[in-house]
Amino acid sequence: MASRQKLLAAAARIYGESGFRGATTRRIADEAGVNEVTLFRLFGSKSALIAEAIREHAPRATEPGGLPDEPVEPENELSAWCDAQLTHLRGARSMIRKAMGEIEEHPEMAPCMSEGTQYAFRELLDYVARLPRAGDGISENEIRTAAVMLISALFGDAMGREMMPMLYPQPESDAAALYSRNFLRAIGWDTPRRRSPARGAHARQRARGTAARR
Secondary structure, three states, rough: OOOHHHHHHHHHHHHHHHHHHHHHHHHHHHHHHHOHHHHHHHOOOOHHHHHHHHHHHOOOOOOOOOOOOOOOOOOHHHHHHHHHHHHHHHHHHHHHHHHHHHOOOOOHHHHHHHHHHHHHHHHHHHHHHHHOOOOOOOOHHHHHHHHHHHHHHHHHHHHHHHOOOOOOOOOOHHHHHHHHHHHHHHHHOOOOOOOOOOHHHHHHHHHHHHHHHH
């Protein structure tokens, strides 16, 4: 492994354990097996190194579980994507919690922290736009809101299940499938086995008519 990657991996581990102050350049360099001169030559400063380490752990399209260009089985595809997001977030949980706790003291970390989530949000919206049944009678704003709720549910599950397990789907292994299924329903898509799109649209129209008469 090259010195750059060793330093990024060491910075991520130590920052997740000890926070910004505890992640000294000497400690990071020692764990990476390089000297501090190399650290500063490659990254310039501790802030830049830790910011890059956080960015390095953001989800990318090339990771397993990415959404396909051509939807074939949306429920299975989105469930696999949600599972990949949860796996990544749980793996980076310690680092994310540390970064969130130190955001006021180190606001320069905010863009790095949010990069992965913003990417996931854009990837999800792009996928929804390719669904043939998505958005039937549902406004763009409603779709974006449903996407925000899904991303927030995944993040909350990964960060909070240990503390408040009763708030999240049980068993944990079913969470990704349940989140994806509810999201697809929220945007107006459902599998033909349970409900046709036409019936779903009629049901929503009836519900709106009932609400308007109240």
